[in-house]
Amino acid sequence: MHPVNENRPGYKHTPLGWIPEEWEVTELNSVAEIQQGVSKGKQIQDSNAVELPYMRVANIKDGYLDLSEVKYIRVDKSDYVRFLLRKDDILITEGGDPDKLGRGAKWNEEVKNCIYQNHLFRIRALNGTLSSDYFYYYLQGKRAKTYFLNCAKQTTGIASVNSTQVKEMPVIIASSSEQRRIATILSTWNKAIATTQQLITQLQQLNKGLMLHLLTGKKRLKGFAKEWKEIHLGDIFMERNETGHIDLNLLSVGSLGIYLQSQSEKRDTSNIDKTKYKRICPGDIGYNTMRMWQGRSALSSIEGIVSPAYTIITPKENADPVYFAFLLKFPPVVHRFFRNSQGLVEDTLNCKFKDFSLVKVSIPEYHEQVAIAAILTKANEQIKMSENHLSSLQQQKKGLMQKLLTGEIRVRI
Numbered sequence: 034m035h036p037v038n039e040n041r042p043g044y045k046h047t048p049l050g051w052i053p054e055e056w057e058v059t060e061l062n063s064v065a066e067i068q069q070g071v072s073k074g075k076q077i078q079d080s081n082a083v084e085l086p087y088m089r090v091a092n093i094k095d096g097y098l099d100l101s102e103v104k105y106i107r108v109d110k111s112d113y114v115r116f117l118l119r120k121d122d123i124l125i126t127e128g129g130d131p132d133k134l135g136r137g138a139k140w141n142e143e144v145k146n147c148i149y150q151n152h153l154f155r156i157r158a159l160n161g162t163l164s165s166d167y168f169y170y171y172l173q174g175k176r177a178k179t180y181f182l183n184c185a186k187q188t189t190g191i192a193s194v195n196s197t198q199v200k201e202m203p204v205i206i207a208s209s210s211e212q213r214r215i216a217t218i219l220s221t222w223n224k225a226i227a228t229t230q231q232l233i234t235q236l237q238q239l240n241k242g243l244m245l246h247l248l249t250g251k252k253r254l255k256g257f258a259k260e261w262k263e264i265h266l267g268d269i270f271m272e273r274n275e276t277g278h279i280d281l282n283l284l285s286v287g288s289l290g291i292y293l294q295s296q297s298e299k300r301d302t303s304n305i306d307k308t309k310y311k312r313i314c315p316g317d318i319g320y321n322t323m324r325m326w327q328g329r330s331a332l333s334s335i336e337g338i339v340s341p342a343y344t345i346i347t348p349k350e351n352a353d354p355v356y357f358a359f360l361l362k363f364p365p366v367v368h369r370f371f372r373n374s375q376g377l378v379e380d381t382l383n384c385k386f387k388d389f390s391l392v393k394v395s396i397p398e399y400h401e402q403v404a405i406a407a408i409l410t411k412a413n414e415q416i417k418m419s420e421n422h423l424s425s426l427q428q429q430k431k432g433l434m435q436k437l438l439t440g441e442i443r444v445r446i
Contacts, residue, residue, distance in 0.1 A: 044440070047205075048203065049176055049203055049205055049439075050176075050439060051439070051440075051441075052205055052439055052440045053207075053440040053443065055208060056205060056206060056207050056208070056440055057205075057206045058203050058204070058205055058206070059203070059204060059206055060200065060201050060202065060203060060204070061156070061199065061200060061201070061202040061203075061204050062200035062201065064158065064159055064160070064162045064163040064204065064206065065156050065157060065158050065159055065163055065168070066155075066156070066157040066159055067154055067155070067156055067196060067199050067200050068116075068154070068155050068157075069127075069151050069152075069153070069154055069155075069196055070087070070088075070116055070148065070149035070150045070151045070152070070153050070155065071087070071106065071108055071112050071115075071116045071148055071149070071150060071151060072150075072151045073106060073150065073151075075108070075109070077107060077108065077109050078109075081109050081110050081111070082107055082108070082109065082110070083107070083108060083109075083110050083113055084105050084106070084107050084108075085105060085106060085108060085113060085146055085147065085148050086103050086104070086105055086106075086144050086145075086146065086147045086148075087103075087104065087105065087106045087147060087148045087149055087150055088103075088118070088124060088140075088147060088148075088149040088150065088153060089104060089150055089152070089153075090126050090127070090128075090129060090150070090152050090153065093124050093125075093126050093136060093137065093138050093153065094136060094138060095133065095136040095137075095138075095173065096136075096137075096138060096169075096172075096173050096223075097138055098138045098140075098143060100143055100144065103144055103147075106148070106150070108148065112148065113146070113148065116148035116149060116155075117146070117147075117148055118140050118142070118147050118148065118149060118155065119140070119142075119157070120140065120141055120142045121139065121140070121141075121157075121158070121165040121166075122139075122140040122155050122156065122157050122165070123137050123138070123139055123140070123155070123156040123157075123165055123168055123169055123172070124137060124138055124140060124149060124153050124154070124155060124156075125137040125153065125154040125156060125172065125199065126152070126153060126154075127151075127152045127153065127154065127193055127194060127195075128152070128185070128191060128192055128193030128194065129191065129192070129193075130190065130191070130192070131182060131185070131187065131190070131192045134178075134181045134182060134185055134192045134193075134194065135172065135177065135178065135180075135181030135185075135194065136172075137156075137169065137172040137173075138169075139165060139166070139169040154196065154199050156168065156199075161209060162206065162209070163204070163206065163212075164209065164212040164213055164216060166212075166213070166216035166220070167207070167212035167213070167215055167216045168204070169216070170215070170216060170219045170434060170438065171204060171205070171438055173434060174434045174435060174438050175434075175435055176203075176205070176438070176439075177202070180202055180203065181194055181198075181202075184198045185198075205438060205439060205440075207440065210446045211443075211444055211446060214444045214445075214446055215437045215438065215444060218433070218437065218444065219430065219433065219434060219437065222426060222429065222430040222433065223430070225426050226423065226426050226427060226430065229419060229422055229423045229426060230423060232419050233416060233419045233420060233423065236412070236415055236416045236419060237416060239412065240409070240412045240413065240416060243408065243409060243412055244359065244363055244409065247405045247408065247409065248359065248360055248363050248405070249365075249395075250395065250397065254401060254404050254405065254408075257397065257398075257400070257401040257404070259397065259398050259401070261395045261396060261397050262395065262396060263393055263394070263395045264393070264394065264395075264396060265390060265391060265392065265393055266389055266390055266391075266392045266393075266394060267386075267389070267390025267391065268349075269348060269349050269351070269352040269357075269396075270318075270346040270347065270348055270349065270352070270357075270389075270390070271346070271347055271349060272344065272345065272346055272347075272386040273311070273312065273313070273314070273317060273345040273346065273347045274311065274345070275311065275312040275345075276308060276309050276310065276311060276312070276341075277308055278310075278312045278338055279307050279308060279310070279338070281312060281336060281337045281338045282294075282295075282335075282336075282337040282338070283295075283301075283303055283307070283310070283337060283338055283339075284313065284333070284335065284337035284338065284339050285297040285299060285339075286319050286321070286329075286331050286339055286340075286343060287299075287331070288331075290331045290332065290333075290334070291313065291319060291331045291332070291333040291334070291335065291337075291339070292335075293335070293337070303340065307338060309341045310338040310339060310340060310341060311338060311339055311340075311341060311343060311345050312336070312337075312338055312345070313333045313336065313337060313338070313339050313343075313345050314333065314336050314347070315333060315334050315335060315336060316332075316333070316347065316348065316354045317332075317333050317345050317346065317347045317354070318330055318331065318332050318333070318345075318346050318347075318348075318354060318357065318358060318361065319331060319333060319339055319343045319344070319345050319346075320343060320344055320346070320361070320384075320389075321342060321343055322342060322343065322344045322383050322384060322385060323342065323381075323382060323383045323384075325344075325367075325370045325374065325384040325389070326367065326370045326371035326374045326379075326382055326384065327367070328361070328362045328364075328367040328370075330358070330361045330362060331358070332354055332355065332358035344384075344385065344386055344389065346386065346389070351398070351399040352399070352402070353399060353402040353403050353406055355403075355406035355410060356396075356402035356403065356405055356406040357402075358406075359405075359406060359409050360394065360396070366392070366394060369392045369393070369394075370384050370389070370392060373388045373389070373391055373392055374388060375388060
């Protein structure tokens, strides 16, 4: 592959930017057949009716199919031929959230005799000018997404495009051989991404099994035989309710832990007056008072202040904070918080420290807590490493797509 400068001889300027001179920009309608799917609710005579599986908007993700639920639709027999999906067809969504607009996936006959609904566009390449594999990746690129966002009709947070806009979509057309080579290169990244995603799923399942066995005592670690004790959480935690520390850094509590608000991607919605914000110290656990029944808690490794919406708890002697950070997110324990929370409906449930204190749990002695926490921490680190690797692969693919699909980097044929 050879990177090029956009002003280098052999390139031309187009409405989509600089591309190789032998490449073209054309409307999708000139190189592909575009058709919307079957409408639901049509009156059909029983003698002409047939029930078929069909693809919905929910099945089409950005670059892949979600076939976890495939529904059936009753249609006229004539619709079977008209809307039957063929191998290499591309399906594009008509609308949805703006960031999901125009998402597309390639059909490889995953489901037999399958058709598609009218909120999807089927793109079928014509005359060999456009490779379906190449267009599949083109849809995931910046120019395709920008086009759909710019021409979409948006109301109340939902965006949509019509068939005319899909047909008029400008597409950069490389030579047939380059299209095939580009698709082959990008498929390598796709395979690596899919493999990493499978690994993460496997690690997550293993982690669930580890938690189930280690946090319930079903599996004991070597060298530990003391009987577990049933205690109230109030026996081993006390509340830290210290306010007025406005000199401390503002912290944010998220799914990944507790960190500086300045490092958070979330917008700062904190009050200007922070005199009522609560101090949290390393080893403390902060939990969302109104969301503890959903497991919203995190262990802090730094000192700072957090919103008054959080309850801060600090462990007493012989209580390992890392162990309890795992235990308080363990689904059976989270369910106990739900039972102990006060309120008429879920949105008003709260678990104040007095309610938290009454929850019963069975726990091992301190040294076994530490040993269990070390194993679960290691498992979490493996998952995090794999997630970071996945993010890196996705960014690499995104950057490579941008360069390959515009000819900024040329491929050897």
